[in-house]
Amino acid sequence: MVAVKTEFSEFVANDIKKYEGVRIPLKTGFLKRTFKKWTKCKNLHPNPDDEFCFPDIGPNYGIISDYEKKMKEEMSRGYSPWEGIDERLMVEAMHPEGYMLINGHHRWAAAVRLGVKKAPIKILNLTHEEDIINIVEKSKNSKRVTVDLNELVFVDEAKYPIEKKLPFPANRRFKQNIRLGFPALCRFLQAAGYDIWVFTPDFYSVDYIEELLKRHHIKPDGIITASGRLEKTNEDKKKRIKEIMKKKYTRTLNLYNDMIIAVENPSGDFEQIPIEVPADEWVMAVENAVKKLEENGKQ
DSSP: OOOSHHHHHHHHHHHHHHHTTTOEEOOOOHHHHHHOOEEEGGGEEOOTTSGGGOTTTOOOHHHHHHHHHHHHHHHHTTSOTTTTOOSOEEEEEEESSSEEEEEOHHHHHHHHHHTOOEEEEEEOOOOOHHHHHHHHHHOOOSEEEEEEIIIIIBOOTTTSOBOOOOOTTHHHHOOOOBBTTHHHHHHHHHHTTEEEEEEESSOOOHHHHHHHHHHTTOOOSEEEESHHHHHHHOHHHHHHHHHHHHHHOSEEEEEOSSEEEEEETTTTEEEEEEOOSOGGGHHHHHHHHHHHHHHHHHO
């Protein structure tokens, strides 16, 4: 049991130091991601890129204390300490041992401080800087499109027309509705020489997104999940990735519901193209706007 703030801070610092320079994220197969639901708390390691581990920010002991109270209440009733906590800890397998925490540091901290032996986990495969570099180096295109899956692709069927739903049993695993016409839009953009990069701030495994989109005949060139984590934690890494993209792509189209922002590199000049049409006309409006951009570029 790690009981006090100073001891726990030292515990975190020592763990980070122990794996510094030898920590490598590992890809995990479908079966293990599906059936591995629990692990020992001692197998979990804090993520040095998370603000939880930043010396000037560090753990929020108020949040940790709240989780401790919840866990103690459940244990006093004879239940699992995790009984009142619905979300599993998001983790990624790592070399040389165990799992790196992606989301859930404060819940893990509460469990460690209380001496809880096991924690519920969900294993993810995330996109790393090395993956992005590899994708960019292999690409033959000099233009790209960025798409926020949550904003544009995974839609509410009460508000947007959707692609045909997946049949059973795939619909039990993949519950997201895909915006009608998005697969055709992707084929159009790739035929026009654009790489398609899709993002989601949520904690999906890359494999999950890849398989879901594949079933709708969509093959993006790059997939970045938990993108919000990168925005919040590692400014240096974020800058390096932006620089990689800027050097590779002479044009980037950022798609939104109401506009396209076209950025030209290396100048950084940009143009906002409004897309003010009903939802069922959005795909065609985007295609027409891109055609016009391409025609203007050839003049």
